[in-house]
Amino acid sequence: MDFYFEAYQHVTDNGERLHLTQVITDVMHRRPRLDLSNGYFIQAYREELSCLQSHQQLLRLVLNCQIDEQRHYLQQVWRDRSRGLGQDYGLPLNYVPKLLVSLSNSSPALRNVYLLEFHPSLYLVSQLHQALTQAHTELCHLHRAKTTSERVALEQRLLLQALHKWQSLAPPGASYSSQIQKDLFSEVFFEDPFFVRDVGLVVLSTAKEEEKMQGKERQLFMMEIFSKLLELVTLRHRLIEAASETALLSQLSVIWLSSLSETNDTAFNFLDFL
Structure with a gap:
């Protein structure tokens, strides 16, 4: 309790x-x-x-x-801890x-x-x-x-x-190859919220210098950039869930097939005995 x-x-x-x-x-x-x-x-x-x-x-x-x-x-x-109150x-x-x-x-x-x-x-x-x-x-x-x-x-x-x-x-993605673990399950980028934010700010500042956007246009572009980043974070989460469930289902299928083969062998042996 x-x-x-x-x-x-x-x-x-x-x-x-x-x-x-x-x-x-x-x-x-x-x-x-x-x-x-x-x-x-x-x-x-x-x-x-x-x-x-x-x-x-x-x-x-x-x-x-x-x-x-x-x-x-x-x-x-x-x-x-040096961020201001508004951040x-x-x-x-x-x-x-x-x-x-x-x-x-x-x-x-x-x-x-x-x-x-x-x-x-x-x-x-x-x-x-x-x-x-x-x-x-x-x-x-x-x-x-x-x-x-x-x-x-x-x-x-x-x-x-x-x-x-x-x-x-086991950790997520342990049953996959090292390359897939590095591409999908790595925590270097998406698990760090400020890293994701800094990438969005860099893209925003680069586009601002190249296209010289101001006012409402800049606000809409900023909203679009961070919406795409949020969508990437969500898609990665769904991919990890799907990959983990796929790995679990594959393990269950192996167990089920092995038990089924043992059952069939037992049935065949019983028929041979008869």
């Missing part, structure tokens, strides 16, 4: 806070799923506790990783890394954060909960789980598999 509570302290959007509040309420209302066909309920409590522990480990890993990524991004954005419009809030505080108690569930350090992106914990719930529902439907014990066992397998995948998660 502390994971959700600490993430809730970072969320600023009212809709996201409401959604996360509903998730917290659902977790608080959760009870051990008892199988009345069993003679004793101690095994059901053990399995439920194991699911909660795996869920806790997964949340800690994901949210701590998100905090680290957000801090790295803020360090990039605010590395030049920081639209930037995420900075923090002063001097005083660590705990949002819940003396033993925080997540990383300690600095005073006035906020990461609104931690609302993703509600989406993670929803994704795990949906995946568990699909697994129960796929495996035709009928009893409570079968559904709990599938949930535990799902959480353990998610933990394993997260701990062995």
Whole structure:
């Protein structure tokens, strides 16, 4: 519960806070799923506790990783602290890394954060909960789980598999060639917002010197330049998502084909035996 509570302290959007509040309420209302066909309920409590522990480990890993990524991004954005007041419009809030505080108690569930350090992106914990719930529902439907014990066992397998995948998660584009990684997945240019801005300003100043644009014409040209840069950033993000999903689907297809070939070999051996 502390994971959700600490993430809730970072969320600023009212809709996201409401959604996360509903998730917290659902977790608080959760009870051990008892199988009345069993003679004793101690095994059901053990399995439920194991699911909660795996869920806790997964949340800690994901949210701590998100905090680290957000801090790295803020360090990039605010590395030049000499900018004037008018040049920081639209930037995420900075923090002063001097005083660590705990949002819940003396033993925080997540990383300690600095005073006035906020990461609104931690609302993703509600989406993670929803994704795990949906995946568990699909697994129960796929495996035709009928009893409570079968559904709990599938949930535990799902959480353990998610933990394993997260701990062995490769960086984006690891399955592609080095040239594609350099062209598409490199963080040198697009991951630096001020680098992108400086490129736009250089293009704008060059065009201004060559064509001597002034007034409204210059404003329209500046809008066009930065619109194209924003479109490039968006297209790159979509390409990375598509490439990552393609790599995942290729891995799943290899696993499926290998399992299918093993099934066919077993069937052929059985027919030969007959």
